[in-house]
Amino acid sequence: MHGRMRVCAKSIWGAEMLLSVENLSQRYGTAKVLNDIAFGVEQGACCALLGRNGAGKTTLLRTIMGLLPSPDGAIVFDGADITRAAPHIRARRGIGYVPQGRDIFSDLSVGQNIDIVMAANKVADRQAAKSEVIALFPVLGEMWHRRGGDLSGGQQQQLAIARALAMRPKLLLLDEPTEGVQPSIVQTIEDVIRSLRGHLSILLVEQYYDFASSLADNYVVLDRGHVVEQGRRDQMNAQKIGKFLTV
Numbered sequence: 001m002h003g004r005m006r007v008c009a010k011s012i013w014g015a016e017m018l019l020s021v022e023n024l025s026q027r028y029g030t031a032k033v034l035n036d037i038a039f040g041v042e043q044g045a046c047c048a049l050l051g052r053n054g055a056g057k058t059t060l061l062r063t064i065m066g067l068l069p070s071p072d073g074a075i076v077f078d079g080a081d082i083t084r085a086a087p088h089i090r091a092r093r094g095i096g097y098v099p100q101g102r103d104i105f106s107d108l109s110v111g112q113n114i115d116i117v118m119a120a121n122k123v124a125d126r127q128a129a130k131s132e133v134i135a136l137f138p139v140l141g142e143m144w145h146r147r148g149g150d151l152s153g154g155q156q157q158q159l160a161i162a163r164a165l166a167m168r169p170k171l172l173l174l175d176e177p178t179e180g181v182q183p184s185i186v187q188t189i190e191d192v193i194r195s196l197r198g199h200l201s202i203l204l205v206e207q208y209y210d211f212a213s214s215l216a217d218n219y220v221v222l223d224r225g226h227v228v229e230q231g232r233r234d235q236m237n238a239q240k241i242g243k244f245l246t247v
């Protein structure tokens, strides 16, 4: 095995890659769930990761975040091979993760949910983070002292995104941010993702074509652990991709 420290810094169309996933395979026990996955996320771009239930989307995000055993293949982030790095090292290097189902602390207040990821930062930074959070998601300002568990699904999703952004990531991994969220909040989340585009890179897991296609600069489709389609926004086609989404 060769150690590969700097690989694949550019995409096939010449843009700088922030994340490159190369020949990645992952298993749960003896069940192989990801097979030879290869794709990249460009600097400042939003990449949509599509596929139906059980396709392997969450497994791929958890593997990128280092939350599962080391995979075969390579994960290169910001010029460094992080395939075997611990999750907190990946977070410190600039990968933010909003897990499926949100996973906020129900017993802590909204403010404490944000503060807990900022524990090592100076108070001034914490106040700046609070102002930024409220500017992005005004409802979190109104709910600042309420328990996380008292928030609606959509508000919890906003909190989970705000908490990840407070770490100032270079890459945000978003796992089905619209799942179980009422339509009015879906629009808020879409607006926030749109406003983040260009400032940081986003890998957006979605099952809904319309949401993904309105935000994505490029896309990857997974089916049963294989990449079956990928391309740029202008190559996205509802018919071609729809057959790999939930019927």
Ligand SMILES: Nc1ncnc2c1ncn2[C@@H]1O[C@H](COP(=O)(O)OP(=O)(O)OP(=O)(O)O)[C@@H](O)[C@H]1O
Binding pocket: 028, 033, 051, 052, 053, 054, 055, 056, 057, 058, 059, 060, 100, 207
């Ligand atoms: N902890 C686990 N142990 C064993 N198998 C698992 C585990 N988690 C997921 N799987 C299996 O791995 C496959 C991929 O699951 P994964 O959760 O990555 O899919 P997904 O694309 O995120 O689906 P969904 O859209 O429903 O969230 C599925 O067959 C699933 O049953």
Ligand SMILES: [Mg+2]
Binding pocket: 057, 058, 059, 100, 175
């Ligand atoms: Mg999932």
